[in-house]
Amino acid sequence: MSAAEEHEPKESFWERHEFKFYKYGHIYAVIYGQVVIDYVPQQPMRRGLKTVLIAYSHLLSLILIVVLPGYFVYHFRTLTETHDRRMQLMLYVSFANTAIKYATVIVTYVANTVHFEAINYRCTVQRQRLETAFVGAPKQPKRSFEFFMYFKFCLINLMMLVQVAGIFALYEAADGPSVSQVRLHFAIYAFVLWNYTENMADYFYFVNGSVLKYYRQLHLQLVSLRRQLGGLRPGGMLMEHCCRLSDRLGELRQRFGEIHDLYSESFQMHQFQLLGLVLATLINNLTNFYAIFNMLAKQSLEEISFPIVIGSVYATGFYIDTYIVTLLNEHIKQELEGFALTMRTFAEPPSTVEQRLTQEIEYFSLDLLKCRPPMLCGLLNFDRRLIYLIAVTAFCYFITLVQFDLYLRKSS
Numbered sequence: 001m002s003a004a005e006e007h008e009p010k011e012s013f014w015e016r017h018e019f020k021f022y023k024y025g026h027i028y029a030v031i032y033g034q035v036v037i038d039y040v041p042q043q044p045m046r047r048g049l050k051t052v053l054i055a056y057s058h059l060l061s062l063i064l065i066v067v068l069p070g071y072f073v074y075h076f077r078t079l080t081e082t083h084d085r086r087m088q089l090m091l092y093v094s095f096a097n098t099a100i101k102y103a104t105v106i107v108t109y110v111a112n113t114v115h116f117e118a119i120n121y122r123c124t125v126q127r128q129r130l131e132t133a134f135v136g137a138p139k140q141p142k143r144s145f146e147f148f149m150y151f152k153f154c155l156i157n158l159m160m161l162v163q164v165a166g167i168f169a170l171y172e173a174a175d176g177p178s179v180s181q182v183r184l185h186f187a188i189y190a191f192v193l194w195n196y197t198e199n200m201a202d203y204f205y206f207v208n209g210s211v212l213k214y215y216r217q218l219h220l221q222l223v224s225l226r227r228q229l230g231g232l233r234p235g236g237m238l239m240e241h242c243c244r245l246s247d248r249l250g251e252l253r254q255r256f257g258e259i260h261d262l263y264s265e266s267f268q269m270h271q272f273q274l275l276g277l278v279l280a281t282l283i284n285n286l287t288n289f290y291a292i293f294n295m296l297a298k299q300s301l302e303e304i305s306f307p308i309v310i311g312s313v314y315a316t317g318f319y320i321d322t323y324i325v326t327l328l329n330e331h332i333k334q335e336l337e338g339f340a341l342t343m344r345t346f347a348e349p350p351s352t353v354e355q356r357l358t359q360e361i362e363y364f365s366l367d368l369l370k371c372r373p374p375m376l377c378g379l380l381n382f383d384r385r386l387i388y389l390i391a392v393t394a395f396c397y398f399i400t401l402v403q404f405d406l407y408l409r410k411s412s
Contacts, residue, residue, distance in 0.1 A: 014146040021149075025202070032192070033057035034199040036112045039206070041124045061109045064196065068189055069102065078182045089404055093290060097283040098186070101193040104276030108200050115269045122265045127210050130258060134217050141216035145209050152205060152324065156198065159317045163191050166310035197280075200273050201325065207266045208328050214259045215335040222252055222342055229346070229357075246357040253364045256339075260371055263332065267374045267382075275377050281322040282390050284315040289398040293405070323387050330384040333373050340368050 014021070022039035029037035035053045045053070072079065080091045112119070167187045225248055228241075346361045376382045380389075 012143070012146060014149070021153075025206075029199045029203070032195050032199055033060040034112065034196070034203075036116050036119050037199060037203045038120055038124050041120070041128050057112075061105075061196075064189075064192065065102075065106055065109065072182075072186055072189065075182045079186055089401065090287075090290060093283070093287050093401070097280065097287055098190045098193065100276065100280045100283050101190065101197060104197045104273060104280060105193050107272045107276055108197055111269060111273060112200075118265065119269060123207055123262065123269070126258065126262050126265075127207060130214055130255075130262065131210070133255065134214055137217035138220045141213045141220070144216075145213040148209060148324065148328070149206070152202065152321070155317060155321055155324075156202065159314060159321070160195075162310055162314045162317065163187075163194070166314065167191065169310055197273065197276065200270060201277055201321075204266060204270045204274065205325050205328060208263065208325075208332065211259055211263045211266070212328060212332050212335065214255075215332065215339075218252060218255055218259065219335060219338055219342065222339070225249060225252065226342065226345055242357045246360050249357070249360040249364065253360065253367060256364070256367065264374055271374075271377050274382060275379075277322060277325075278376070278386065278390065281319060282394050284318045286394045286397050286401070287312075287315050289394060290401050290405075293398070293402060319387075322390075326382060326384055326387050329373070329382050333383060336368070336371060336373070343368055 019040065026037065026039045029035070029039075030053055033056065035050070035057045079095065080088055167184065225245065229245055343361070343365050346365075373381060373383070376386075380386060
């Protein structure tokens with residue numbers, strides 16, 4: 001083994017199996033009718049197969065949006081039928097949660113149909129080009145990206161297992177065979193709706209996670225360039241060094257614009273779906289708080305319903321999932337602020353530098369001044385503050401539910 005091979009850094013698990021992760025995500029998305037999501041654009045589908053999958057996607061979406069809701073509306077009384085009036089309140093809240101998922105599925109289907117080409121070319125292909133451009137970039141930001149992708153992957157699969165356990169637990173909680181059958185169908189329907197919307201949420205997280213990785217890699221390159229600029233000394237080679245640094249800074253500025261365009265495009269195409277995710281998180285928090293209240297209100301641990309425990313664990317996981325998505329956008333905002341702080345150190349270059357280098361510094365600073373994190377549907381910022389707002393709102397509604405619960409307890 002040569003000395004160069006010994007000092008060469010070993011590939012991480014992600015780097016060795018990156019293609020398999022992307023292929024798994026693509027197959028998983030296709031199963032739930034999300035053909036628009038393509039994690040591996042370097043291997044295009046055959047035209048005939050893609051046409052069949054698109055037809056399947058439309059058919060599945062119409063069944064979820066048109067056919068099955070009619071069946072459950074017809075059996076609405078059966079779904080909410082129970083001898084325990086306090087449990088009935090819990091069923092109403094869960095039904096509202098599924099209604100929010102249903103609305104989000106409609107928005108997702110419309111967005112996928114309208115933005116089909118845009119998601120494939122302006123997001124997927126652009127991300128792949130940036131991935132190629134940053135092959136030789138610093139590896140440290142990539143390690144953080146890999147960790148959060150692992151965490152998200154494990155969290156989503158854990159939530160799927162919890163939901164499947166909840167579906168099996170419905171047989172024990174039902175008040176009769178007819179109720180058990182309808183509620184089982186409704187639970188499976190809610191599970192499919194969740195997967196349908198979660199596919200797009202995961203893809204949004206993947207693209208934004210890539211954006212954060214590129215920003216951090218670009219920032220490290222910018223800091224390195226600043227050190228080179230600080231090391232310039234008067235001499236015969238000064239003009240040549242300044243020309244080289246000008247070209248490099250112009251290249252970084254162009255790369256910054258490409259990353260920001262990817263971020264803006266992704267956010268714009270998913271903003272209504274993200275609003276549905278926010279509302280679903282709000283209802284899930286409400287369900288979670290009320291489930292905990294139900295458990296605490298029981299006389300003994302033996303009386304705690306297993307579906308309530310499952311629902312509580314699921315809602316908690318859903319909250320964590322949404323939190324890390326908003327945390328990602330919070331980190332992107334902080335990285336943009338870091339870019340601005342770094343560019344301030346470029347504000348006073350040596351007076352002997354070339355004028356073109358000074359212009360490139362001004363152009364980059366102007367681009368940063370124009371760069372603003374996009375707002376969710378023009379209403380609010382999708383950052384960490386949103387999670388606290390959701391938690392506070394859910395707690396206020398939870399107090400209202402507790403009042404109803406106390407009233408039902410006294411009247412029963």
